[in-house]
Structures are given as C-alpha cells and as structure tokens.
Amino acid sequence: MVICPDVRGERYDLDAASRLAEAEGLALAIGVEIADTETLVVREIKPNTFFGSGQVADIATRCEQSEIELVIVDSALSPIQQRNLEETLKRKVIDRTGLILEIFGERAQTAEGRLQVELAHLDYQQSRLVRSWTHLERQRGGYGFLGGPGETQIEADRRLIRTRMARLRKELEQVRKTRGLHRERRERAPWPVVSLVGYTNAGKSTLFNRLTGAEVMAEDLLFATLDPTMRAISLPGVEKVILSDTVGFISDLPTQLVAAFRATLEEVLSADVICHVRDMANPSADAQNTQVLSVLRDLGVIDDSEDRDGEGPAIVEVWNKIDQLPPDERGELTDAASERDDVAAISAVTGEGVDSLLDLLSAKLTAQAKSYDIELPATAGRRIAWLHAHGEVLSEENVSDGEGTPCVKMTVRLNPKEWGQFETL
Numbered sequence: 001m002v003i004c005p006d007v008r009g010e011r012y013d014l015d016a017a018s019r020l021a022e023a024e025g026l027a028l029a030i031g032v033e034i035a036d037t038e039t040l041v042v043r044e045i046k047p048n049t050f051f052g053s054g055q056v057a058d059i060a061t062r063c064e065q066s067e068i069e070l071v072i073v074d075s076a077l078s079p080i081q082q083r084n085l086e087e088t089l090k091r092k093v094i095d096r097t098g099l100i101l102e103i104f105g106e107r108a109q110t111a112e113g114r115l116q117v118e119l120a121h122l123d124y125q126q127s128r129l130v131r132s133w134t135h136l137e138r139q140r141g142g143y144g145f146l147g148g149p150g151e152t153q154i155e156a157d158r159r160l161i162r163t164r165m166a167r168l169r170k171e172l173e174q175v176r177k178t179r180g181l182h183r184e185r186r187e188r189a190p191w192p193v194v195s196l197v198g199y200t201n202a203g204k205s206t207l208f209n210r211l212t213g214a215e216v217m218a219e220d221l222l223f224a225t226l227d228p229t230m231r232a233i234s235l236p237g238v239e240k241v242i243l244s245d246t247v248g249f250i251s252d253l254p255t256q257l258v259a260a261f262r263a264t265l266e267e268v269l270s271a272d273v274i275c276h277v278r279d280m281a282n283p284s285a286d287a288q289n290t291q292v293l294s295v296l297r298d299l300g301v302i303d304d305s306e307d308r309d310g311e312g313p314a315i316v317e318v319w320n321k322i323d324q325l326p327p328d329e330r331g332e333l334t335d336a337a338s339e340r341d342d343v344a345a346i347s348a349v350t351g352e353g354v355d356s357l358l359d360l361l362s363a364k365l366t367a368q369a370k371s372y373d374i375e376l377p378a379t380a381g382r383r384i385a386w387l388h389a390h391g392e393v394l395s396e397e398n399v400s401d402g403e404g405t406p407c408v409k410m411t412v413r414l415n416p417k418e419w420g421q422f423e424t425l
C-alpha cells in the first residue's frame with residue numbers, strides 16, 4: 001500500500017496527484033506490486049503514529065482486506081512513528097528515505113556506488129537506533145518492562161555500525177583514489193566532457209543511447225541509472241567529446257544520499273557543458289526544473305553571483321519528449337527553443353531535434369575557446385606541432401628573445417581543457 005500524506009500547512013512543490021504518482025513510481029522501482037494507494041489529509045502530525053487513530057485503523061483494515069505486506073509512507077517518518085505503525089499494523093512500514101535507499105541499494109553496480117549506498121544506509125539506521133534507544137529508555141521508566149532489544153544490544157549495534165562506517169569510508173577513499181588516477185589520465189586527454197543531468201525518468205539514458213549507440217538501461221522506471229557511464233562521441237567540428245550519463249535527481253532526496261553521492265556528482269558536474277534534460281510532457285515539468293536547479297546550486301555548479309566571469313560549465317537545456325505533446329504545445333515549445341541559444345527541443349525516442357542539439361553543443365564547446373599569446377623557443381617543435389594540431393593558430397611569427405635565442409610567437413585559440421593540457425606538455 002502506498003500512502004501519500006497531504007499535511008495541512010505544508011508547502012509542496014507538486015500537487016497531490018503528481019506526488020502520489022511519483023510515490024507509486026518509486027514503489028514500482030523496487031519491484032513491489034501495488035495493491036492499494038491513498039492520499040491522506042493529515043490535519044496535524046501525531047508524534048507517535050504520524051496519522052490520526054481513525055486513519056491508522058482504516059489503514060489496518062485495508063491492509064487485511066488486500067493482504068498487504070508492506071506499507072510505504074511517502075514522507076519522513078520519525079523512528080518512533082515507524083515503529084509504532086509497524087506494531088499496530090503488524091506489517092513492515094517504510095518512509096520515503098527508506099524507499100529511496102532501497103532502490104539505490106538494488107541499482108548500485110560499481111564498487112563506489114555500492115559503498116556509497118551502504119554508507120548512506122548505515123547512517124540512516126544509526127539515527128534510527130539512537131533515537132529508538134532514547135524512546136525505549138523513556139518507556140522503561142514508565143512501565144518497567146521492555147520488548148525488543150535491550151540497551152546493551154543497541155549499544156553494541158551502534159558500535160558495530162560505527163566500525164563498519166569507518167571501514168567503508170576508508171574503502172571509499174581507496175576506490176576514489178584509484179578513480180582519481182583514471183580521471184587525471186582522462187583530463188590530460190584533450191577531450192571536453194558533456195554530462196547529462198536531470199530529474200529521474202527525464203530521458204537521459206535514452207538520449208545517451210541515441211547519441212552513443214550504447215545500450216544503457218533506459219526504462220520507464222525511477223532511478224534506472226545509478227552509476228555514471230561515459231562514452232566518446234563526435235560532434236560537428238569537434239572530433240571527440242566524452243558524454244556521461246548520470247543518476248537522476250528527485251525532490252526530497254535523502255540527505256544521506258546527497259552526501260554519499262556528492263563526490264560522484266561533483267566529478268560529473270565538473271564537465272565543460274552540462275545538458276539539463278527535461279521531460280516537457282510531464283505535468284510537473286516546472287516543479288522538477290526547480291528541484292534540479294536547486295541541487296545544481298547546492299553542488300556549486302550554478303552560481304548566481306556576478307563575478308563568475310564565465311567560469312564553470314555552460315548549461316544547456318534539453319526539452320525532451322516533445323513527441324508526446326499535442327501539436328499546438330509542441331509548436332510553441334519548438335518556437336520558444338529556437339529563440340534561445342541554450343535550448344534544444346527534442347525527442348530522444350524519435351530523434352527529432354537531435355541534430356540541432358548536437359550543433360548547439362559544439363557551438364558551446366567552441367565558444368569556450370580563448371586566444372592565448374604564446375612564445376616558445378624554436379626548438380620546442382613538439383609543443384608547436386601540438387598547438388597546430390589541437391588549437392586554431394591565428395598568427396605565428398619568428399622572433400628572438402632578449403638573449404637572441406630564436407623563438408616562435410603564436411596567437412592560438414584553445415578551449416580551457418586544451419590550455420590545461422598544453423601546460424602539462
């Protein structure tokens with residue numbers, strides 16, 4: 001059973017129907033069968049059970065009727081609320097964070113992904129143990145008896161969790177170091193990186209597959225992709241570009257997960273161009289956009305301050321799934337997109353608009369190039385040849401420096417990545 005609480009006085013980005021649909025999508029993503037769904041208006045959150053007693057009784061009846069095994073509450077439950085609901089309903093109850101952690105646990109494939117998820121999971125469990133422990137203590141004072149694990153057991157569990165978390169952090173650091181080496185090697189290669197980001201189910205993997213001919217899992221499933229995937233593609237006028245597909249965003253992403261995935265996300269977001277893929281056929285497209293932008297802002301990718309000076313990646317919006325729109329809306333969107341130099345309206349499924357997206361990307365990548373005045377000794381043949389091969393040489397003249405050594409003075413257009421690589425030559 002999937003329950004979407006509508007708490008009075010709470011401000012939600014999405015309307016109740018969209019939130020319930022999203023919660024159902026999350027439930028399906030762990031492969032459960034949904035027997036019953038409900039949006040419940042909660043006038044006032046009850047500290048012990050979240051829902052009012054009448055509502056809990058109603059949920060219990062429906063659980064019996066439909067032989068429900070798992071109750072998903074699309075909200076954050078306190079450990080006490082979760083425990084009490086489980087006891088009353090005699091069924092497993094999980095909240096939104098627990099559910100998303102489950103999905104991530106099933107999807108993580110790389111060593112790093114698995115470590116990150118386990119760390120997030122333990123962090124979540126740890127907070128539950130700590131708080132239910134204080135709860136138990138209070139109960140003991142009142143009734144003098146206890147069900148469930150005693151204090152020493154919980155203490156031991158906490159210690160175990162802490163030890164395991166410390167070990168995971170070490171392993172994670174090791175994995176990242178190794179990956180850091182790979183990345184360095186990649187950075188030295190003169191290839192710009194374009195990464196696809198966006199709300200879960202926006203169509204990132206579908207677009208990735210279309211552009212690369214890869215077969216990354218693309219499904220009507222929330223969080224189909226978890227680990228970043230990279231492939232090389234070529235763009236008009238840009239010989240080689242690394243395209244990366246990433247984990248999708250969602251509203252109220254558990255803080256434990258944001259923390260755990262921060263390193264991966266930051267790496268992906270250190271791209272030259274970020275493609276924000278949006279599902280324009282989704283009624284919640286605007287709210288999803290707000291969510292994604294706020295994550296990008298949190299990660300420091302978008303910086304609203306004035307003195308940014310063109311630093312950081314260019315951001316391009318991909319208005320996807322236009323094939324699903326009625327003709328008039330679709331016309332309006334494609335018109336609006338063609339007015340802007342940072343938007344492409346496409347369908348990743350039919351391929352419509354994809355060529356103009358590629359043109360847009362290559363324009364963004366070449367626009368990042370700057371002119372550099374470079375003076376090299378005439379004997380630096382290899383570096384001079386490199387500049388001819390990778391940059392656009394605007395001028396070149398033979399001069400001599402103060403001591404009369406023959407030099408070559410060049411003005412060359414290079415993008416930031418190429419300049420970085422040139423300096424390491």
Ligand SMILES: Nc1nc2c(ncn2[C@@H]2O[C@H](COP(=O)(O)OP(=O)(O)OP(=O)(O)O)[C@@H](O)[C@H]2O)c(=O)[nH]1
Nearest residue numbers: 201202203204205206218219220223224225248348
């Ligand atoms: N009609 C239509 N469907 C699309 C389009 N692009 C993607 N889809 C569908 O949308 C669903 C989600 O696509 P994915 O590519 O898996 O989405 P994603 O952004 O990678 O999702 P996560 O990995 O879960 O974050 C799939 O069923 C796709 O077939 C499109 O342009 N038109």
Ligand SMILES: [Mg+2]
Nearest residue numbers: 204205224225
């Ligand atoms: Mg995907």
